[in-house]
Amino acid sequence: MLDNKPSNTPSRHSILTPQNEQCRTAVFFETLAMSEAEIWSRFRSGDQDAFADVYNLYVDDLYRYGMKMVDGNRDLVIDAIHDVFVKLYELNASSTVVLNPRFYLLKVLRGQILDNLRKERGLKRADISRIPFTVEYRLSNEEFSSAEQQAEMFERYRQVVSAMTERQKEAIYLHYSLGLSYDEVAALMDMNVQSVRNLIHRSVERIRKMLKLSTFLFFFNIV
Amino acid sequence: MNKDLDLLDSIFTRFESIEQELDNQTRKMLWERIARDTLQSNHARSLTPHASRRRRLFTAVSAAAAVLILCLAGYFSFHTEPDSPINYDSVAQYFPHEIENIQLVLPDRIVEIRKNPSVVYEPGCVIADGVKYPIAQSDEIHQFIVPFGKTADVQLADGSKVRVNAGSKLIYKSGMGGTRRQVYVNGEVFLDVFHDENRPFTVKTNRLDVRVLGTEFDVRAYDDEEVQSVVLVSGSVSVSADLLDQRYRISPEQCFSYNTSNCDISIRQVPVENYIAWMDGLMILDNAPLKEVFRQINRYYNVEIVYDSSLENVRISGKLDIRSSVEDTLETIGLVAGTQYRFEEGKYCISAR
Numbered sequence: 184m185l186d187n188k189p190s191n192t193p194s195r196h197s198i199l200t201p202q203n204e205q206c207r208t209a210v211f212f213e214t215l216a217m218s219e220a221e222i223w224s225r226f227r228s229g230d231q232d233a234f235a236d237v238y239n240l241y242v243d244d245l246y247r248y249g250m251k252m253v254d255g256n257r258d259l260v261i262d263a264i265h266d267v268f269v270k271l272y273e274l275n276a277s278s279t280v281v282l283n284p285r286f287y288l289l290k291v292l293r294g295q296i297l298d299n300l301r302k303e304r305g306l307k308r309a310d311i312s313r314i315p316f317t318v319e320y321r322l323s324n325e326e327f328s329s330a331e332q333q334a335e336m337f338e339r340y341r342q343v344v345s346a347m348t349e350r351q352k353e354a355i356y357l358h359y360s361l362g363l364s365y366d367e368v369a370a371l372m373d374m375n376v377q378s379v380r381n382l383i384h385r386s387v388e389r390i391r392k393m394l395k396l397s398t399f400l401f402f403f404n405i406v
Numbered sequence: 407m408n409k410d411l412d413l414l415d416s417i418f419t420r421f422e423s424i425e426q427e428l429d430n431q432t433r434k435m436l437w438e439r440i441a442r443d444t445l446q447s448n449h450a451r452s453l454t455p456h457a458s459r460r461r462r463l464f465t466a467v468s469a470a471a472a473v474l475i476l477c478l479a480g481y482f483s484f485h486t487e488p489d490s491p492i493n494y495d496s497v498a499q500y501f502p503h504e505i506e507n508i509q510l511v512l513p514d515r516i517v518e519i520r521k522n523p524s525v526v527y528e529p530g531c532v533i534a535d536g537v538k539y540p541i542a543q544s545d546e547i548h549q550f551i552v553p554f555g556k557t558a559d560v561q562l563a564d565g566s567k568v569r570v571n572a573g574s575k576l577i578y579k580s581g582m583g584g585t586r587r588q589v590y591v592n593g594e595v596f597l598d599v600f601h602d603e604n605r606p607f608t609v610k611t612n613r614l615d616v617r618v619l620g621t622e623f624d625v626r627a628y629d630d631e632e633v634q635s636v637v638l639v640s641g642s643v644s645v646s647a648d649l650l651d652q653r654y655r656i657s658p659e660q661c662f663s664y665n666t667s668n669c670d671i672s673i674r675q676v677p678v679e680n681y682i683a684w685m686d687g688l689m690i691l692d693n694a695p696l697k698e699v700f701r702q703i704n705r706y707y708n709v710e711i712v713y714d715s716s717l718e719n720v721r722i723s724g725k726l727d728i729r730s731s732v733e734d735t736l737e738t739i740g741l742v743a744g745t746q747y748r749f750e751e752g753k754y755c756i757s758a759r
Contacts, residue, residue: 270521
């Protein structure tokens, strides 16, 4: 109950063997996840080389996310990532079960950065809303009929993002750029799922207030 | 709501975030720094307790309490046989809400656990926060104390696993006894008992006595609650209360509850998930009076809550995520119960909206 029961873990063999055509995609993703899981379990079992693999596997996501939390203060992020991996290494000596290492590391990083920022700026707990989340977007490769249309689209987007609070930006980034589920976003930001939903609902409300919805939807549904 | 999500999808799937990437040189330098602070210094780090730092962090009050504990625990560790019952009431009592960090109380020291709320017993030692503390004798009395606002795991010497809820205390012998295994609980724990037919396992509270072979179950016995309960997930246990002659055998998905003021006993079928949801950071409320809800919130978050007496019997149902902030939780309750909160002089004041 408290631990990862071996009986709940499907055998590697059954995951890697495609049963039929339909499950090929699923198998592909499971295979990717398995190699992550394999690195993780090698690390958990005390394989020191695997620690470097864990580092290489997750450091990019941590860096990208971290840079947005600290408004580009690179040294602060580097220090925080250092602390996160040192903590991870120490944790490994214990029996704590980490089911989702990437999520776990992102969460620890967030806490570490907030701690460091609070110390540096003398902020209190409640001030988290004032910690900026700096993120910029560009249009992904999409065909537009004209340069004007593209410019218009970008302007709409700019308005949307400027209407968001810092935490709304963070939630959106975690979900769309890092691919976390809303449940994970909630857990990461120490909120309950309902609060994340409210957060998102409020940001959409603001968008609606700012833009005439019909125009807005027109722009985002064309192409 | 789904419309909202669709709207966001329609925007954000068309954009990608601009990323500043970690350059290779920094990547390498950062790794070298991490490796230097972990792999190479590992030996020294894990074997050297930071004694001086820990000492500095004690306040005068807790130091006094510590001395008391050390004396009593030390006394008992010399005066117990492997199978003799522990005289729990005599073991120094101080309460989880009075401490800030999780504590492992050993005969010769108190280990404050700050980083990793998980303690593991191995032959001859106990590991807390990555540090090994040697165990001189297998019948030393150890205490594991979890303050309000935290939960923690212990893996006992016999391999049994215990999740300890906020505001709870677990007392046991370092080696878990000879032919009889025994733990004492004040508060709430979930136990996954290692199966060993030859060494029956007993859980005691100040009023209950639960006998087990190998099984998973939840015991709840908080001093500030009238009812103590045992909820069985799997296996089989028998329960007795106070000095009753009779033992009651309960089956999986049954809850044995004992009212400590009128000595009423009930055994009923219950949705087990509700009783062990706290392990996943959830509080499941089924027509629960606000009085009860606020008491639990006080325990989980270690915050003081005051409320108008007219609210105490308002009942609410639902699922609360108690890993979110106390503000979020109070806000969620407010949505259901029609209350609002304000923070004043270190207390959360709840009033009707």
